[in-house]
């Protein structure tokens with residue numbers, strides 16, 4: 001009943017523990033729902049990546065840039081920064097987080113199709129490692145902003161190698177029709193243009209073909225296609241210093257899935273570039289955090305139904321969106337099953353007013369009201385995708401390190417959720433728009449008719 005790859009999770013006298021701490025004690029101390037992470041697992045996951053690179057002669061020139069969007073908690077970013085990781089960001093907000101967490105801007109790559117002017121400006125000022133440029137228009141914009149700062153922006157073009165990653169369509173990103181990157185056939189011409197722009201410095205080529213890949217072959221296929229491009233570029237006098245192969249390495253969410261070994265996946269890629277003067281960049285997100293986290297929730301009600309029984313729990317799609325968004329499957333286990341509780345088949349659902357608000361369907365569970373459930377493998381794209389829908393305060397996040405439990409994000413309170421909201425004035429009042437000077441009398445007159 002447990003997926004592999006979560007060795008920090010054990011059952012002792014029937015009770016589920018994260019490292020040295022029993023989950024019922026965490027629930028008692030911090031309440032539910034509650035995101036729980038294992039410090040040891042986070043360390044081990046990044047170390048496994050670093051070790052796979054360290055074991056290879058070409059690995060010394062490779063770099064891990066953690067994809068912040070998978071889980072952007074400052075404590076996790078800080079841990080990875082202290083372990084030497086760089087970061088892959090997709091917004092100015094993520095840049096701010098990385099810097100606030102003590103990350104090194106010089107190890108940051110900036111991906112994303114919609115980089116705004118202020119975000120580009122901030123990244124240039126911070127001196128990031130590279131912009132992963134996703135369109136011709138973005139290239140022009142970066143050139144222009146770098147010009148106003150008297151800088152040359154380091155860039156790589158994100159190319160679409162048109163490789164099928166065999167994953168869910170929402171997380172397949174490298175196909176021809178994707179909104180991401182530029183088609184590989186168009187890349188050569190765009191690189192030639194980029195090389196002539198005065199405020200651009202061509203550094204690399206990058207791709208990100210998709211997420212949750214359980215087979216390494218598509219990475220090699222993508223690499224082969226990028227190398228063809230790279231050779232063509234070198235022939236035209238545009239040398240490439242790094243290849244960024246993106247993220248996407250999958251994890252085993254269910255027992256019948258097998259996650260590829262990190263070293264088995266990376267070694268052939270490193271072999272392939274070993275005789276080249278080339279740095280490699282990897283942007284793993286999910287693989288570093290998914291199996292390091294679980295969502296702890298309490299059963300509120302059991303509701304037997306016609307053909308389907310519901311276990312209504314205190315976590316919901318706002319805490320963990322993946323099942324509702326992708327039909328994603330997470331293992332769900334009883335934390336401390338009591339002997340004698342009958343097993344039944346349940347849809348595990350939250351209190352949100354949406355039929356899509358489920359965390360798991362058709363699960364055999366021996367549970368009673370007030371029992372605790374652990375939803376496993378939620379460390380990536382769990383809290384990071386959470387919302388406050390139905391005015392549900394976001395859950396507390398706890399990091400367990402040995403026998404210590406640390407709050408790494410406090411539970412929100414209802415008042416936090418509407419703290420930025422304002423009531424309308426009861427009588428017509430001039431409201432100046434930024435930059436305009438209000439003409440008081442006229443505004444009152446024109447806004448005087450209220451319902």
Ligand SMILES: *Cc1c(COP(=O)(O)O)cnc(C)c1O
Nearest residue numbers: 067111208211247248283285286
């Ligand atoms: C989301 C993303 C990643 C990380 O993907 P995972 O599947 O979590 O490893 C890496 N690079 C880019 C550009 C991304 O958009």
